[in-house]
Amino acid sequence: MRLSFYGLIWRILPGPKPVKALLALALLAGVVYCLFTWVFPWLEPLMPFNDVTVE
Secondary structure, eight states: OOHHHHHHHHHHSSHHHHHHHHHHHHHHHHHHHHIIIIIHHHHGGGGGGGOOOOO
């Protein structure tokens, strides 16, 4: 049996398909907001992309 994380989320969300689609879109927007607000700023100093020297 093949399990899908996205299928699990789709089955857990309440309501008919249009409501599920809106809730899934809201969840996606929340994840993107959290990434840009907390995860990426925390990760940015650890990345080597700021050590650029142009001569």
